[in-house]
Amino acid sequence: MGEKKRPKRPRPAKRRTLPPDAKSLVEMIGTLSCKLARKAEHLQREAHDYKSRSGFRIMFEQRAAAFRRLAELDAAQAAELAEALGFQIDATLHDLTPEAK
Secondary structure (H helix, E strand, O other), X not given: OOOXXXXXXXXXXXXXXXXXXXXXXXXXXXHHHHHHHHHXXXXXXXXXXXXXXXXXXXXXXXXXXXXXXXXXXXXXXXXHHHHHHOEEEOOOOOOEEEOOO
């Protein structure tokens, strides 16, 4: 007879989602910005660290998603935070890049 298939692994109960309120999003964006600054310094020293580069990209995407969600909840606060962090934001909030100084 045929072999029995293993059952699928259960999905984790806690899914990664963005916080529902603006205050938590601001804290999340601030924390990710600090982590990204440290990771950027590390990547400048260690240019061939591909694992760190992958983590950097993931954190960058998380911060961009948090900015988009904050803009949906409170556009004025998102613009104020972006200005404080030195970001140039386009109209759709899809391009979050540091301003060239």
